[in-house]
């Protein structure tokens with residue numbers, strides 16, 4: 001999308017049908033938005049949206065909600081969704097993950113995806129990492145008891161940090177690899193924009209899927 005078009009889209013952000021203007025109104029009743037009781041999967045920090053769009057196309061009986069906090073990034077995903085045409089199982093919110101409990105009730109979500117989350121490498125910023133225990137505790141509240149947290153990153157330090165945080169919360173690791181694309185799980189992997197970029201640069205991708213203990 002060209003800069004001029006991004007600016008125009010930015011100014012008309014609320015015209016996009018798939019952007020939920022008042023997502024707080026759906027807390028505890030997202031099924032009324034989707035008009036069905038299908039499971040809800042969310043991606044936090046969806047960026048340009050490729051992962052979620054591909055997921056939604058492949059899995060019509062799952063409802064997807066994308067979180068993105070920056071409007072300028074969000075408009076790119078909204079444009080892409082618009083190009084896809086009718087997609088009844090996907091919508092987007094402009095929200096900070098920090099406030100995720102404002103949008104979901106307990107046990108409302110079946111899966112949380114974190115893909116290539118910002119690493120916040122400076123030690124003093126560790127609380128901003130989306131896998132810091134305060135965030136993990138919030139995901140725990142909104143996830144169903146059997147719900148899953150799926151995390152992918154190129155960043156080794158962030159991966160190590162995240163595994164430690166999951167361990168602190170006594171989470172059960174169901175799948176873990178330091179090289180997703182050489183693992184059997186690559187078969188059902190959907191690439192994100194960042195994943196494609198890093199893979200082309202020859203980097204390996206770390207992936208973990210975990211469940212909370214009750």
Ligand code: SAM
Nearest residue numbers: 045046047068069070096097115116192193194
């Ligand atoms: N998931 C995409 C991918 O893999 O291609 C984008 C990855 S990008 C490095 C991280 C994205 O997360 C950015 O678009 C950023 O704005 C968004 N983000 C970071 N912190 C966030 C937060 N607290 N709440 C919502 N979005 C956030």
